[in-house]
Amino acid sequence: MKKKEIVITGGLGFVGRNFVELLDVKLRDHTLIIFDKSKKNLNKLNLNYKKNKIIIIIANTLNINKKLKKYKNIIALFHFGEFSRIVKSFEYTNECFTSNTLGTFKVLNFCKEKKIKIIYSASSSKFGNKGKDEHLSPYSWTKSKNIELIKNYSEWFGLKYEIVYFYNVYGSGQSYYGKLAAVIGIFEGQYLKNQPLTVVRPGNQSRDFTHISDIVRGTFLAWKKNLNKEYLLGTGTSYTILKIAQLFNTKIKMVPQRFGERLASNKINKDAHRLLGYKPKIKIEDYIKNFIKKNGKK
Ligand SMILES: NC(=O)c1ccc[n+]([C@@H]2O[C@H](COP(=O)([O-])OP(=O)(O)OC[C@H]3O[C@@H](n4cnc5c(N)ncnc54)[C@H](O)[C@@H]3O)[C@@H](O)[C@H]2O)c1
Numbered sequence: 001m002k003k004k005e006i007v008i009t010g011g012l013g014f015v016g017r018n019f020v021e022l023l024d025v026k027l028r029d030h031t032l033i034i035f036d037k038s039k040k041n042l043n044k045l046n047l048n049y050k051k052n053k054i055i056i057i058i059a060n061t062l063n064i065n066k067k068l069k070k071y072k073n074i075i076a077l078f079h080f081g082e083f084s085r086i087v088k089s090f091e092y093t094n095e096c097f098t099s100n101t102l103g104t105f106k107v108l109n110f111c112k113e114k115k116i117k118i119i120y121s122a123s124s125s126k127f128g129n130k131g132k133d134e135h136l137s138p139y140s141w142t143k144s145k146n147i148e149l150i151k152n153y154s155e156w157f158g159l160k161y162e163i164v165y166f167y168n169v170y171g172s173g174q175s176y177y178g179k180l181a182a183v184i185g186i187f188e189g190q191y192l193k194n195q196p197l198t199v200v201r202p203g204n205q206s207r208d209f210t211h212i213s214d215i216v217r218g219t220f221l222a223w224k225k226n227l228n229k230e231y232l233l234g235t236g237t238s239y240t241i242l243k244i245a246q247l248f249n250t251k252i253k254m255v256p257q258r259f260g261e262r263l264a265s266n267k268i269n270k271d272a273h274r275l276l277g278y279k280p281k282i283k284i285e286d287y288i289k290n291f292i293k294k295n296g297k298k
Contacts, residue, residue: 003053005031005074007116009061009081009107012036014173014180015121015166015215016080017045022216024049031055033071035064036081037099044173061103064110076223077111078119079104082143086125087258088179089139100142108153117160119223122147124167124208124234128264147230154228162222164215167234171212171287183241184209184284187248188291196251203242203254206264208234211282221276231272235280238264247288 006023010016011034023032028051037060047054059067061081068074082104083089083096111118126134126144134144153159168182175181176189187197210233218233245252272278 002073003029003031005033005071007033007035007068007071007074007077009035009064009077009079010084010121011078011080012039012041012045012056013080013084014175015169015212016078017041017173018171018212019078019080019216019219020054021046022220024052024054026220027052031071031073033057033068033074035059035061035067037061061099061107064103064106068110074114074116076117076119077107078121078219078223079107080121081107082121083139085180085182086137086139089137089142090259092179093138096138096142100139100146104146105149108149108159112153112157112159115160117162117223117226118150119219120146120150120161120163121219122163122165122230124165124232160226161228162225163230164219164222165230165232165234166215167208167210167232169210169212169215170284171282173212183207183244187245191248191250191291192295196253197245197248198253198255199242199245201254201257203245204240204263206238206240207244208236208238209244209284210234210280211284211287214278214280214282218272218276218278218280221278222272225275227275229271229275231276231278232269233272233278233280235283237283239284244284244288247285248292 008016008020011020020032020034024047031053034056039058057067083099089096123143125140134140147163150161154161170184174185176185190197215233222231
C-alpha cells in the first residue's frame with residue numbers, strides 16, 4: 001500500500017525542522033515531504049529514527065502545485081514556510097508579501113483542490129492592543145489576513161484546517177545572529193560572545209515565551225483534531241524583555257526603540273488545554289538557568 005504523505009512547508013526552518021524531527025519520532029511508514037525554498041539549514045536536520053521516508057523538495061510555495069503534482073496521497077500540510085520576523089518585515093517587505101500573501105494563496109488553493117487539511121502556524125503578534133496590533137507591521141498584517149482567508153476558504157470551499165498560534169518560540173535550533181534571530185537567540189549569542197545584552201527601549205514590552213518542544217507538541221496535538229479551530233499555544237505567563245535580560249545575570253545595554261515594536265501580546269484562551277490537553281512544560285526561567293549552567297558563567 002502506498003504510504004500516506006505529509007507536507008511540511010518551511011520544513012528546514014527553526015520550527016519546521018523541530019516539527020519534522022518530532023514526526024520522525026511519532027510516526028512510522030509515512031512519507032514526510034519537506035518543502036523549503038532554501039537548503040541552507042539542511043545539515044541541521046537531525047533524523048535518528050528513519051521509520052518514515054523523507055523527501056526534500058527545495059522550491060518556493062509559489063510553485064507548490066507543479067512541485068507536488070505527482071504526490072497523490074497527501075493527508076496533511078503543515079504550513080511553516082513564510083517570512084517570519086516582525087521588525088525585519090519593514091526591510092524585507094517584498095519577501096514578506098511574496099511568501100506570506102502570494103505563496104500562501106497558492107498553498108491554500110493547492111489544499112483546497114486536493115482536499116488536504118492545512119495546519120497553519122499563526123502569530124500571536126496580532127493580539128496586542130485589542131487586536132489593533134495586526135496593523136503594526138507587514139509581517140503581522142499578512143499573517144493575520146491569512147487567518148481570515150483560511151476561515152473564509154473553509155466557509156466557501158470546505159477547506160479543513162487547524163490554526164496554531166505561536167508565542168516567541170525559543171530553544172534548540174534557533175538563530176543567534178542574522179535577520180532571523182529573535183530575542184532569546186540574540187541574548188544567547190551575545191552572552192556567548194561576552195557582549196552586553198541589547199535591550200530595545202523601553203524594555204517593559206512584555207512577551208510570552210514558549211519553548212520549541214512545547215510548540216511542536218501542541219501543533220501535533222492540533223493536527224489530530226478535526227474541529228476547524230484555533231489553538232493558542234502560549235504559556236499564559238508574560239515577561240518584560242528587561243526581566244528576561246536580567247535573568248542572564250550579565251551586562252545590559254539599552255538600545256533605541258524600533259518601528260513596529262509592540263508592547264504586549266498576551267491573549268490566551270483555554271481551548272488548547274481544554275481540547276488538546278496541551279500544557280506547556282518548559283519555563284523560560286528554568287531554560288535560562290540551564291543555559292547559564294551549561295555555558296560556564298555563574
Ligand atoms: N518563531 C516564532 O517565534 C514564531 C512565532 C509566531 C509564528 N511563527 C510562524 O511559524 C512559522 C515558522 O517560523 P520559524 O521561526 O521556523 O521561521 P524560519 O524563518 O526559521 O523558517 C521558515 C522557513 O520557511 C522557508 N520559507 C519561507 N518562505 C518560503 C516560501 N515562499 N516557500 C518555501 N519556503 C519558504 C524558509 O526558507 C525557512 O526555512 C512562520 O510561519 C512564522 O510566521 C513563528
